[in-house]
Amino acid sequence: MGFFNYHTHTTYCDGKSTPEEIVLEAIRLGMDTIGFSGHAPCPGAEDYSVRDLEGYNECVERLKDKYSDKIRILRGIERDIFAYDDNHDYDYVIGAFHNLYVDGKFYATDRSPAIIQESINELCGGDAEAFAIRYMGFAKDIARVTGCDIIAHMDLVTKFNGDGENKLFDVRSEAYLAAVKEAVDENMKLCRLFEINAGAISRGWRKTPYPDPAILDIIHDAGGKITFGSDSHAKETLLLGFDQAEELAKKHGFGALTRLVI
Numbered sequence: 001m002g003f004f005n006y007h008t009h010t011t012y013c014d015g016k017s018t019p020e021e022i023v024l025e026a027i028r029l030g031m032d033t034i035g036f037s038g039h040a041p042c043p044g045a046e047d048y049s050v051r052d053l054e055g056y057n058e059c060v061e062r063l064k065d066k067y068s069d070k071i072r073i074l075r076g077i078e079r080d081i082f083a084y085d086d087n088h089d090y091d092y093v094i095g096a097f098h099n100l101y102v103d104g105k106f107y108a109t110d111r112s113p114a115i116i117q118e119s120i121n122e123l124c125g126g127d128a129e130a131f132a133i134r135y136m137g138f139a140k141d142i143a144r145v146t147g148c149d150i151i152a153h154m155d156l157v158t159k160f161n162g163d164g165e166n167k168l169f170d171v172r173s174e175a176y177l178a179a180v181k182e183a184v185d186e187n188m189k190l191c192r193l194f195e196i197n198a199g200a201i202s203r204g205w206r207k208t209p210y211p212d213p214a215i216l217d218i219i220h221d222a223g224g225k226i227t228f229g230s231d232s233h234a235k236e237t238l239l240l241g242f243d244q245a246e247e248l249a250k251k252h253g254f255g256a257l258t259r260l261v262i
């Protein structure tokens, strides 16, 4: 199987490389498929969302034509459950959940260790496990609200939890895993494909991808499938974590990474 990646950000949102730079790098790497997934505009995340959706869509379509004999290009979007309505048709949608929204206020999870701690303190009186369980309470609606084809970084709430260090909370606690299982089961009613996501690796926060191995087992036991998204924000990290993802997929009984059928 050749290399592919469905989760790619560009200068149209918070990435550092243009779509064309990404395509050229993907061709150089011998990839057969590259999917773009700009952040859909979303309250609480305006600073890292696509500002010019028309331009983004046109640009990716133009690149599809230009490089059609060299690589398969897909025009996707990463849609948060709180994203604004967007009437464009996409080749695929990555469904995601980033910031908790309670009583008219957003509580960020993935910006920095200090900011998530602030969110945990304000919303849950410093109880990070309770915060993570609340996170899963929102994440269970990803497929229903976003109509996605792939569920992204299922446990983004662990971004600053370390690699097994449990800096904020114990990712193997019974209560947390019960909330994860509920979220997986609810999403599975509409979307069976979950992502192994290397976003926290490329940003230097972790050495292991999302989701935690215990969650991979939950997804596998529930009959789910696994695919890959580097969540790359620069051409240099386009395939970061692909080998690890393939290995993890095999180790947890999925056999291989699943491809989108479009």
Ligand SMILES: [Zn+2]
Binding pocket: 078, 096, 098, 152, 153
């Ligand atoms: Zn995301």
Ligand SMILES: [Zn+2]
Binding pocket: 007, 009, 078, 199, 231
């Ligand atoms: Zn992303």
